[in-house]
Amino acid sequence: MNSKYAPIGVFDSGVGGLTVAKEIMRQLPNERIVYFGDTARVPYGGKSKETITKYTKQIIRFLQTYDVKAIAIACGTVSACSLEEVEKELDIPIIGVLKPGSEVAVDKTKNKRIGVIATESSIHSGMYQKYIQEIDHQIQVFAKACPLFVPLVEEGLWEDPVTTEIARRYLQELKEQDIDTLILGCTHYPLLIKTIGDVMGDDVTLVNLAYETAADLKKLLESRGLLNVAATEDYEVNYRFFVSDVADKFRSFAESILSDVKFSTDTPFITKQINIEAF
């Protein structure tokens, strides 16, 4: 068992997981983070379960070289396709984004009609339906893959007429199903929250995985006696970011997403490139 001063491992196929990392920084301000973004093999959303699980195991082996005390999978696709398989083999706590998101959606819905938007591989896994119906089998789940959302986010078109038009097409069938709650099932999607909210209207509650996952991680660490409640003299909060390719591009994206986070040092984070295939 690693000490409560050990860092938390957080990973994603790329930059989307930074929305989760940011929430962890906000809700768990004394925790160190080691972040990995698989920018050499991004995106995961159209890949097979076997390939995604292979990549996930390499990343977990890498994070364990930093003696992480827990791991947060900050990627909807990995949480849907690979969490069940990898958690069996791990002796530290690991958390995905699907379960926290599903629990909150079940709590919020009044008409028992929940929508889920995510990548193709996530929707294809059927895991959202499984989690939600395990809690309440009377709930109907309407799932829709939105493959262009990730490239649109990566291109910076967070609020743009083109993104609105694509969102209108993807979300039309969910609107017709009269859902009252919509899970943003991919960690890129919070960056589109204004566009998605405008299309869905005020009557639909949007569930943001980043917020819920950080809250659940906090509870999990508390229950295991692993939460670091206060910084000490010898301990400094730090954030390390690793990627498998194009570190400069990642860094500028990270700086934009994390721009309103208050860091305790002048050099809040370093970014390094590593060869993930070697793990």
Place this chain on the structure above:
Amino acid sequence: MNSKYAPIGVFDSGVGGLTVAKEIMRQLPNERIVYFGDTARVPYGGKSKETITKYTKQIIRFLQTYDVKAIAIACGTVSACSLEEVEKELDIPIIGVLKPGSEVAVDKTKNKRIGVIATESSIHSGMYQKYIQEIDHQIQVFAKACPLFVPLVEEGLWEDPVTTEIARRYLQELKEQDIDTLILGCTHYPLLIKTIGDVMGDDVTLVNLAYETAADLKKLLESRGLLNVAATEDYEVNYRFFVSDVADKFRSFAESILSDVKFSTDTPFITKQINIEAF
């Protein structure tokens, strides 16, 4: 030296290279093809030169297990970023898409103003400018990265108002530069040729890498005595397709792109998944 009955290796990061494979089938109807699409790591267009070259070397090692007599790089990004490095190490002919495309563009332009559209990594390499200005240093080259075109093609929006709007934005600055010739510098882009043509107007000649590369490959094989001019009794033309992930999805895309190719057998091609990282 492999015999003229040996297959040609053709590869791409994914499905875009099928536009080149199709032209090879049409212009070199007696040639066998072994095609590889790196669907586990697609897209390459935003990745670094080092990573793209590493992936390219693995793919070439895989193709050589089929004793290919020549290799056609059916990917603009690999041709721009990695051809120069890998061709030094090879003892069979290898051809990319940039040089044939550049030569034709130089031949077509009258006002000596050529535009190039391609992925971020291709444009960043500066290789189009280099090839074109080596032929004629008076030509001005205007290059523009179009990162959303590949996801739009992969999503099937080949002719769609959203694609037209994105094309209008990307191409505006090239129109303002008064180019008379535009190289479609990514093998996905021929699938958008109608949209791009409509935006650019009739006065701009579009250069399609697929056609030119197949024509150049034919000349190259002829000059080396490697062209297979006629099928014999013991020899049957066949096409084998390999991918690193999601073979089913690749296959349905391939069937759509190759739908108007006439095959000589009832089962024109097989598709298999392999572990490319092992090569």
